[in-house]
Amino acid sequence: EDDAPRDCSAKRQRSDAKAPLTLPVTPSRYDAPFPFYRRPAQLGHFSLDAQRCYHGDARRLRYYAPPPVEGPSPGFDLRDGYRDRYVKQDETVREGLEHLLRWITQNRKQLQTEDKGRPLNADFVTWRGHLTKVLTTPYENQDGWLLAVSLFRGTLYISEVETEAARRQREQRTDLLKELMYMGYKFEQYMCSDTPDGTPDPTGVVNTNEAFCIVIRTRLGTHSLLFSGEVDCTDPRSPWPDPPSCYVELKTSKVMHSPAQRKSFYRHKMIKWWAQSFLPGVSRIVAGYRGPDGSIVELETFETMKIFQLIREDPGCWKPAVCMNFCAAFLGFVKKVVTEDNPKLVHLFAWEPGHPVSFTVHRDSEHTFLPDWYVEVLSN
Ligand code: A3P
Ligand code: MG
Ligand code: MG
Numbered sequence: 001e002d003d004a005p006r007d008c009s010a011k012r013q014r015s016d017a018k019a020p021l022t023l024p025v026t027p028s029r030y031d032a033p034f035p036f037y038r039r040p041a042q043l044g045h046f047s048l049d050a051q052r053c054y055h056g057d058a059r060r061l062r063y064y065a066p067p068p069v070e071g072p073s074p075g076f077d078l079r080d081g082y083r084d085r086y087v088k089q090d091e092t093v094r095e096g097l098e099h100l101l102r103w104i105t106q107n108r109k110q111l112q113t114e115d116k117g118r119p120l121n122a123d124f125v126t127w128r129g130h131l132t133k134v135l136t137t138p139y140e141n142q143d144g145w146l147l148a149v150s151l152f153r154g155t156l157y158i159s160e161v162e163t164e165a166a167r168r169q170r171e172q173r174t175d176l177l178k179e180l181m182y183m184g185y186k187f188e189q190y191m192c193s194d195t196p197d198g199t200p201d202p203t204g205v206v207n208t209n210e211a212f213c214i215v216i217r218t219r220l221g222t223h224s225l226l227f228s229g230e231v232d233c234t235d236p237r238s239p240w241p242d243p244p245s246c247y248v249e250l251k252t253s254k255v256m257h258s259p260a261q262r263k264s265f266y267r268h269k270m271i272k273w274w275a276q277s278f279l280p281g282v283s284r285i286v287a288g289y290r291g292p293d294g295s296i297v298e299l300e301t302f303e304t305m306k307i308f309q310l311i312r313e314d315p316g317c318w319k320p321a322v323c324m325n326f327c328a329a330f331l332g333f334v335k336k337v338v339t340e341d342n343p344k345l346v347h348l349f350a351w352e353p354g355h356p357v358s359f360t361v362h363r364d365s366e367h368t369f370l371p372d373w374y375v376e377v378l379s380n
Helices: 005-017 097-106 128-139 164-171 175-191 259-268 270-278 304-309 320-337 370-378
Strands: 041-048 125-126 145-151 155-161 211-220 222-228 247-254 283-292 296-303 346-351 358-362
Touching: 005 125, 041 097, 097 125, 097 211, 097 222, 097 283, 097 370, 125 128, 128 145, 128 222, 128 270, 128 320, 155 320, 175 247, 175 283, 211 320, 222 320, 247 270, 259 270, 270 283, 270 304, 270 320, 296 304, 320 346
Parallel strands: 125 155, 125 222, 247 283
Antiparallel strands: 041 211, 145 155, 145 346, 211 222, 283 296, 346 358
């Protein structure tokens, strides 16, 4: 009886050596040279229509159509239409990986390998937005995350679970915040047209169900990745005409009046913009700066690959290499922990600011996220 606890701790130590129980997030731990990141290749695309229905084509692709001269005051009113021309996506519907999985089943041939037991040639399948959250983790001090992981036929699937805090925030959003969210989409409408040579139509409805998503294949260190992400538009006159570098990410932010405000913007906001666009190889981010009345007072273009030059003068700023090294470490951690190939088994990786990443194991069906139809199609 006396031996039991000792036995138990010895066992835990043995399994610690194989798979650690937590992963640290401290930036200094990941302050090493930039890891290998293969140039992202676009494998395909799909669209989500006004009713949020999937289509395996580019019908929702829009074209970058900025006002004639980039400079001050294009005069866009981002509040226009908020009350009467806004169709909002139903955020209570949990889509999970469903649209991406549908694309995968419809494009299986180009993802196949020689290995019959592994139908997909990828270590990880996920949304770009989930990876963005992982990348920014070492510098995040507000929002935690929950990522569900299942290993199925040799591929690890990562799907986000909404945290309690995020659900509360979503349900208690102020009207001001709701309008600010609308304004981000309204900016897209002012900057995009439906045809390569068209002009934007700001009289239309803003419908946030609509999306054009690209599917990307790349490699981070030893991890091959397949992920999908929504892109705002393509520039038919891009200096880099091939996808995915032809896409332009549109963003809005409060107009800045001082170097201190710009420094804070680089530290806290630019990290998210950079991570979101760097992952899929989107080469440009166009910022619209909004004044207190909700109008755009200025536009500024950022080249994704040059953002590190803007921030490296500030020693207190985030480092791209830390973000990427942490992401590689997290994926390695997931590979070590999740080793049982079973689509019903879920490991829930959890992170809260100030803590390391930890996980829990769920054998019940409560957290299972790979749909039966997908498991069936990929089992044959
Ligand atoms: P901004 O980009 O101007 O902030 P995206 O930029 O990723 O294409 O998203 C378009 C808009 O959706 C954003 O505009 C913002 O208004 C809204 N949005 C996206 N993610 C959000 C989030 N996590 N919380 C609140 N709003 C979000
Ligand atoms: Mg977008
Ligand atoms: Mg955008």
